[in-house]
Amino acid sequence: MTAGRSLPITVRQVGKRYGDLRALDDVDLDVRSGEFLTLLGPSGSGKTTLLMVLAGFARPDHGSIRFGENEVIRLPPHRRDVGVVFQSYALFPHMSVAGNIGFPLRLRKVPRAEIARRVEQALDLVQLSGLGGRRVDALSGGQRQRVALARAVVFAPRILLMDEPLSALDKQLREHMQIELRSLHARLGMTTICVTHDQREALTMSDRVAVIDRGRIMQIDTPRALYERPANRFVAGFVGQSFFLPVTRHGGAVHLDGCALRIAGPVPEGAAHLLLRPERLRILAAPEDGLNLLRGTVMSLAYQGESVLVQVVLAGGARIAVRTGAAASALPAEGAAVLLGLAPEDTVLLADAAA
Amino acid sequence: MQRRSLLGTAIAAAALPLGARRARAAEELTVVSWGGAFQDAQSKALFQPAAKALGITVKEETYSGLAELRLRAKSGAVTWDVVSSGSGTSARAGVEGLLEKLDYHVIDVKDFIPGTYADYYIGGDAFATVAAWNTKTYGQAGPQSWADFWDAKKFPGTRAYRNTVTLEPALMADGVPPDQVYAVLSAPGGIDRAIRKMQELKPHVAVWWSSGAQSAQLMKDGAVDMVAGWNGRFDDARKSGAQVAYTFNQALLDYDCFVVPKGAPHRDLAMRFVAEISKPEYQAALTRYITYGPTNRRAYDIGAIPADYAATLPSAPANTAKELLIDDGWYMKYTQQAAQAYQDMMTQ
Amino acid sequence: MRAAPHAALLRRDAARERLALAGLSVPALLLVGATMILPVGWLFVLSFLDDSGAPSLANYRRLLARPAYARILFATFEISILTTALCIVLGYLLAYALAQLPRRWAALGMLGVLMPFWTSILVRTYAWLVLLQRDGVINVWGMRLGLWHAPLALVYNLPGTLIGLVHIMLPFLVLPAYGAMRAVQRDHLRAAASLGATPVQVFWRVFFPLTLPGVAAGALIVFILCLGSFVTPAVLGGGKVLMAANAVASDVELFFNWGAASALGAVLLVLTFALLFLATRLVRLERLFGSEAP
Numbered sequence: 002m003t004a005g006r007s008l009p010i011t012v013r014q015v016g017k018r019y020g021d022l023r024a025l026d027d028v029d030l031d032v033r034s035g036e037f038l039t040l041l042g043p044s045g046s047g048k049t050t051l052l053m054v055l056a057g058f059a060r061p062d063h064g065s066i067r068f069g070e071n072e073v074i075r076l077p078p079h080r081r082d083v084g085v086v087f088q089s090y091a092l093f094p095h096m097s098v099a100g101n102i103g104f105p106l107r108l109r110k111v112p113r114a115e116i117a118r119r120v121e122q123a124l125d126l127v128q129l130s131g132l133g134g135r136r137v138d139a140l141s142g143g144q145r146q147r148v149a150l151a152r153a154v155v156f157a158p159r160i161l162l163m164d165e166p167l168s169a170l171d172k173q174l175r176e177h178m179q180i181e182l183r184s185l186h187a188r189l190g191m192t193t194i195c196v197t198h199d200q201r202e203a204l205t206m207s208d209r210v211a212v213i214d215r216g217r218i219m220q221i222d223t224p225r226a227l228y229e230r231p232a233n234r235f236v237a238g239f240v241g242q243s244f245f246l247p248v249t250r251h252g253g254a255v256h257l258d259g260c261a262l263r264i265a266g267p268v269p270e271g272a273a274h275l276l277l278r279p280e281r282l283r284i285l286a287a288p289e290d291g292l293n294l295l296r297g298t299v300m301s302l303a304y305q306g307e308s309v310l311v312q313v314v315l316a317g318g319a320r321i322a323v324r325t326g327a328a329a330s331a332l333p334a335e336g337a338a339v340l341l342g343l344a345p346e347d348t349v350l351l352a353d354a355a356a
Numbered sequence: 357m358q359r360r361s362l363l364g365t366a367i368a369a370a371a372l373p374l375g376a377r378r379a380r381a382a383e384e385l386t387v388v389s390w391g392g393a394f395q396d397a398q399s400k401a402l403f404q405p406a407a408k409a410l411g412i413t414v415k416e417e418t419y420s421g422l423a424e425l426r427l428r429a430k431s432g433a434v435t436w437d438v439v440s441s442g443s444g445t446s447a448r449a450g451v452e453g454l455l456e457k458l459d460y461h462v463i464d465v466k467d468f469i470p471g472t473y474a475d476y477y478i479g480g481d482a483f484a485t486v487a488a489w490n491t492k493t494y495g496q497a498g499p500q501s502w503a504d505f506w507d508a509k510k511f512p513g514t515r516a517y518r519n520t521v522t523l524e525p526a527l528m529a530d531g532v533p534p535d536q537v538y539a540v541l542s543a544p545g546g547i548d549r550a551i552r553k554m555q556e557l558k559p560h561v562a563v564w565w566s567s568g569a570q571s572a573q574l575m576k577d578g579a580v581d582m583v584a585g586w587n588g589r590f591d592d593a594r595k596s597g598a599q600v601a602y603t604f605n606q607a608l609l610d611y612d613c614f615v616v617p618k619g620a621p622h623r624d625l626a627m628r629f630v631a632e633i634s635k636p637e638y639q640a641a642l643t644r645y646i647t648y649g650p651t652n653r654r655a656y657d658i659g660a661i662p663a664d665y666a667a668t669l670p671s672a673p674a675n676t677a678k679e680l681l682i683d684d685g686w687y688m689k690y691t692q693q694a695a696q697a698y699q700d701m702m703t704q
Numbered sequence: 705m706r707a708a709p710h711a712a713l714l715r716r717d718a719a720r721e722r723l724a725l726a727g728l729s730v731p732a733l734l735l736v737g738a739t740m741i742l743p744v745g746w747l748f749v750l751s752f753l754d755d756s757g758a759p760s761l762a763n764y765r766r767l768l769a770r771p772a773y774a775r776i777l778f779a780t781f782e783i784s785i786l787t788t789a790l791c792i793v794l795g796y797l798l799a800y801a802l803a804q805l806p807r808r809w810a811a812l813g814m815l816g817v818l819m820p821f822w823t824s825i826l827v828r829t830y831a832w833l834v835l836l837q838r839d840g841v842i843n844v845w846g847m848r849l850g851l852w853h854a855p856l857a858l859v860y861n862l863p864g865t866l867i868g869l870v871h872i873m874l875p876f877l878v879l880p881a882y883g884a885m886r887a888v889q890r891d892h893l894r895a896a897a898s899l900g901a902t903p904v905q906v907f908w909r910v911f912f913p914l915t916l917p918g919v920a921a922g923a924l925i926v927f928i929l930c931l932g933s934f935v936t937p938a939v940l941g942g943g944k945v946l947m948a949a950n951a952v953a954s955d956v957e958l959f960f961n962w963g964a965a966s967a968l969g970a971v972l973l974v975l976t977f978a979l980l981f982l983a984t985r986l987v988r989l990e991r992l993f994g995s996e997a998p
Contacts, residue, residue: 058894078897079905085898091891095913104909105899152899162898423956514838519943520954563860564943578839579860695958696770703775703946 007035007192008069008159010055015064015074017050017216024050025061026216034069037186037193038221039203042213043239048196049164051213055194056162057081068160081160084153084191088165090145092137098124098148099133105156123151126185143174150182154189161186163195167202179205200240204228212236230266234351237276244321245274248350255350258317262293265345269352279310279324281347284333285340292342297321299333313339383412385622385629389440391418393592397645398440402480405641406632412625422449425617429454434619437626440480443472446613447684448691450476456616456623463631467654469671471681472611478634479611479651481642484670484679485522488590488602493581501606502529505582506553508560513581515557516574519564519702521694523550524680525584526557528606534680541694542686551697555704564702575600587670591647609670609679611651636660643669744973751966755959763967773951773968777975780948783862783937784930787869791926794870795877796919802878803885810882817878825872829939832868833859836940860942868940869930876929877922884918885911924980931976948972 012030016023024047032038040048053059055066057078066074073081092101099120106116124130127147132140140148146166153161166182167175183206186193197203203210204224211221212235220232231237234245246257254261255268257275288294300312300320309332311323323341325331333339387403389395399416407414417436419425422445428434441449449455455476465473472479487505489498493513499505505515506529527537527546530553540546562580565571571585572593583590583600587607590600614633616626632638639650640660649671650656656666656673666672670679754760767773798817802810820828835841836859843855858864888911896910897903934949941947948968955965 056894056898058897077903078894079900079902081898082900083898085895087891087895089889089891091889091895093892093896093910093914095916104896104901108900108905152895156900421957561944562857562942566938566943570939573833577833577837579833579837692958695954696772699946699951699954700770700772702943703772703779 006157006159006190009034010160010192010194011065011067012051012055013065015051015054015061015066017047017054017059017061023047023216025054025064028064028216028218030211030218030221032192032194033208034192035190037183037195037206037208039207039210040194040196040213041200041203041210041239042198044198046213047216048198048213050216052162052164052194052196055160056083056085082156082158084156084158084161086149086153086161086163086166088168090149090169092145092148092152094137096137097133098129098135098137098140101137101148102133102152102155104152109156119155123155126154126188127151142170143178146170146178150185154185154191157191159191161189161191161193163193165196165198168197168199175202176205182206204240210240212239214239230349231276231351233354234274237349237351242279242322244277244279244319245351246277246315246317246319246321248273248275257293257295258315260294262348263291263345264348264350266349269350272353273350274353276349276351277321277343278347279322280308281343282321282323283342284311284323284325284331285342288340289342292344293348295341295343297339297341299335299337299339301335302332311339313341384415385412385437385625386415386417386435387438387440387629388417388419388436394646395440397642398480401641401645402633402638406629406638409632410625410628412629414629421445425449425454426452429618432619434617435621436617437620437622438629439615439617441477441613441615443477443479443611443613443682443684444687444691446477446615447474447688449615450474451688454618456618456620456626458616458630459627462627463634465634465652467636467652468634469651469653469676469681471683472651473613474684477613477615478630479613480633481639481646481648482609482611482651482669482671483648484587484604484607484609484675485518485525485584486587486590486602486604486607486670487525488575488583488585488587488600490575490578490581491599491601492578496601498601498603499582500603502526503531505529505584506557511582513560514562514579515560516563516565516571516580516583516585517557517561518571518584519566521691521698522584522608523547523554523694523698524608524682525606526550526553528680529553529557534606537680538683538686541690547690547694547697551701554698554701558701572598588647591668604670604675605678607670607675607679608682609676610682611671612648649675747962747966748970750962751970753961753963755961755963757961763963764971766964767967767971772946773971776946776948776951776968777972779946780931780972781975781979783865783869783933783945783947784927786866787873787930788923788927790866790870791873791877792919792923795874795922796881796915798874799878799881799885802882814878814882817875820872821875825935826939828872829868829936832864832871832940836864836867859940860944862941862945864940864942865937865945868936869933872933872936873926873929876925877919880918880922880925881915882918884915887918888914928976931972 010030010032012028015025015028017025028051040051042048050059054061057073057076061074064074065072068081093104096104102120102123103116106119111119120133121130124133127150129144129147129151132144137145137148146169150166167178170178179202195206207224209221209223210227212219212227214235220227220236227236227240231240237243248262249256251261255264256262262275295315297313297315300314303310303312304327307327308324309327311325311333312320313323314320385407389398395416395418403414403416419439425439428436446455457475458478463478465478468479469482472482487499487502491498494511499511502525504511505525523541524537527540527550528534530549532540541550563574565574565583565585568586568589571583572589574580575583575590575593576596576598578599587602590602594600614630616623616630620626634652636650636652636654636658637660639652640655640658643649643661643665647669649669651671653673655661661669667674669675751763752759752761754762802813805813833840837843838855840858842858846852846856858867892910892914893906896906901909932949933947934953937945937947938950952965952968955968956962959965
């Protein structure tokens with residue numbers, strides 16, 4: 002990433018209360034220069050509040066926010082030089098597309114010809130060349146999204162904030178735009194923070210994802226680390242589909258339903274649960290060496306197109322699900338006994354929360 | 357044969373209640389006036405006692421002015437029998453053909469002030485446009501003539517004047533003797549002369565009043581120092597605490613009158629009704645409710661009006677000597693022309 | 705070959721539905737026709753008839769010949785435009801203040817704004833008299849406090865008329881302006897700020913333009929209502945402020961036929977349409993060449 006096009010963000014002890022509700026509970030966050038970071042969390046988790054505080058729209062109770070070396074916590078929004086993309090897009094209906102995109106440049110007293118050039122460039126960037134003269138209300142949802150994006154980056158801010166930027170789009174377009182945002186970010190290189198409640202979107206777009214719950218950052222990690230090694234049950238439950246099975250200890254060994262588990266990764270101290278992901282379980286025809294084996298009975302099958310979700314009751318009584326290929330030949334029948342295999346590297350133990 | 361007689365019976369049956377209704381309706385007269393305190397006084401002193409005397413019932417209504425009468429007459433929907441109206445308005449309505457000629461075989465006018473009755477209308481009460489002043493500003497030594505009213509040096513202060521044609525005071529202020537006023541106004545250039553004089557007054561006119569109530573309110577509020585307005589209104593204002601005095605000197609004696617609209621449903625009864633309320637005892641009774649004087653001079657002679665009260669009425673003989681009786685003939689002829697000149701003057 | 709099933713019947717159903725919907729507007733159309741178009745049209749015809757009922761331009765010739773009419777029409781537009789301008793400034797500020805309040809307080813404030821609607825126009829106008837006249841509350845206190853030494857002429861003149869008219873007309877501006885302000889999305893203002901607009905720039909370049917349609921609607925209502933105002937100029941103008949409605953009233957009394965007054969009404973109507981047409985053209989031009997278009 003080019004220095005000068007982006008700035009690191011340092012958040013320290015930022016707190017914000019709304020009455021009794023801690024919207025932000027002493028948040029610390031380091032965003033690297035040029036990084037694409039997603040704030041992921043359920044609604045009411047504080048992720049949007051954090052974004053609003055970063056943009057300057059909400060005033061926190063205390064804390065420090067630095068963009069690069071500059072403390073900005075008391076700066077009003079218009080002096081933060083941050084591009085913001087809103088969930089509603091917030092395009093100005095009384096201006097044309099080009100009028101919207103040129104707005105930040107006009108405020109900066111950029112010469113007319115230069116504005117025209119940069120607006121055209123920005124339109125090009127979001128693949129809307131030639132639509133500058135359109136009225137905003139004559140655009141489709143996807144086009145509006147692109148205009149909002151172009152407007153937020155046209156003045157080359159070194160930080161870009163996006164609040165649920167894709168949530169108003171339909172699924173297909175959303176998935177397409179996720180890729181596009183990612184490549185746009187690669188080209189522009191500005192430090193980007195994006196808020197979403199959609200875990201797939203977060204995993205697809207981000208360099209790192211920060212999972213937020215009740216005003217606190219639960220974990221901040223790469224998408225893979227977040228998925229494979231969630232820090233706690235909340236993260237594991239929020240990112241991907243998970244089942245948690247209690248495990249017992251016998252000396253150094255960890256047992257599930259009386260069988261010792263082979264575990265490749267670290268084993269936490271104290272009480273813990275086994276994290277099961279449906280797609281990491283395999284239905285076996287016969288026991289295989291090197292795998293942890295679970296036995297159960299098929300309750301039902303749900304056909305989901307690219308895969309089939311098999312509901313299984315384990316011998317110990319726990320209900321879990323297994324995702325398997327949709328090929329009809331490999332599918333077990335309802336009521337049949339199944340043998341499930343789990344690789345040691347997919348056998349993840351999560352310590353029960355201390356508090 | 358049988359059928360026809362059946363039909364005849366039906367017609368007779370239908371006609372019978374109709375005839376009965378008509379007979380009863382003949383005893384009800386619709387009398388119209390301007391409402392408010394004025395009509396209350398008329399009702400108590402004139403309409404209801406006269407109805408009793410004639411053995412009829414009177415239905416009272418209110419109306420807004422000449423335009424309404426005109427509209428009704430033109431659309432042929434006249435339901436009014438007797439209408440109370442202004443003298444100038446009545447004169448013009450007569451010219452426009454909106455009125456029945458009054459039957460002076462029925463109505464006795466031998467004791468009326470000359471000029472307060474005519475073919476189409478008869479005066480019911482007399483009032484005067486007087487120069488009134490704020491006694492807080494001038495004490496008792498207020499303007500005694502229209503020349504004084506016009507004299508802003510001798511009587512500094514703000515004036516209120518009527519917002520529709522009132523030119524006689526202007527000519528009197530300009531030195532025309534009262535008995536010459538209408539001659540001058542009727543002569544070529546007369547209206548212009550009066551208008552020029554009005555322009556002299558205009559800078560000192562704070563308010564051009566549009567209703568009698570407003571002219572009285574102005575005095576009550578002390579909003580202006582002098583008002584050219586109707587005497588009865590100032591008497592009322594004084595009763596409710598206004599510091600106001602006025603003089604009958606050079607006052608314009610005007611009168612309200614009664615007319616019978618053309619096509620009145622009960623024309624003959626209306627004539628008898630007008631005759632009744634024109635009698636001196638009725639006119640004298642009216643003065644008990646409102647300080648407007650009778651037009652029938654005999655009302656002063658029958659002992660119904662105390663002498664000291666009579667002296668305060670605009671039509672008392674001692675006062676009429678100082679006053680100028682309004683000339684409806686002039687208004688009939690010149691109102692439109694004068695009104696336009698007046699409006700031009702006001703908007704200038 | 706078989707026709708598609710029910711096609712004709714479904715088409716007929718659709719047509720019937722359209723007809724029924726159109727039918728619903730018939731009473732409204734009849735009402736408008738009976739109460740608006742017919743009488744106005746009738747007056748328009750009358751304005752071209754003379755005293756004897758013969759076709760004539762006499763009424764219009766009189767309007768041209770007499771300077772009073774031009775002055776009255778001028779005064780009518782002058783007062784209406786001034787009132788509208790004052791209402792825009794005051795009403796916008798008022799609506800803005802209300803729009804900043806929490807909704808509950810705003811509702812209370814709006815109640816205050818609407819209060820004049822529940823009072824008779826005559827009462828309101830006379831209430832102003834009590835306040836404004838020579839011995840009125842304002843002059844008495846102003847002089848008692850030594851703010852001025854001779855009574856100010858606050859009423860029975862143009863300023864008095866404007867005060868009264870603005871008071872009466874203000875709600876007509878505040879209501880749509882307030883509505884437009886409440887409809888402005890906070891994101892629009894935030895977006896402008898994030899793009900570098902100072903609070904003043906946010907106001908003028910985003911908030912104000914977004915609320916302009918509401919203001920324009922209100923201003924139009926105020927202007928039209930002002931043109932026809934009668935009581936307020938008559939009372940607070942002290943007879944010196946002659947507006948078209950007052951002149952119409954006096955003409956109705958003065959002339960034998962309705963034509964004289966109708967002609968004045970017709971001219972006022974035509975001038976108003978002309979002015980509004982001009983105004984919409986100007987607004988459209990402003991949109992074309994407005995500063996916010998690149």
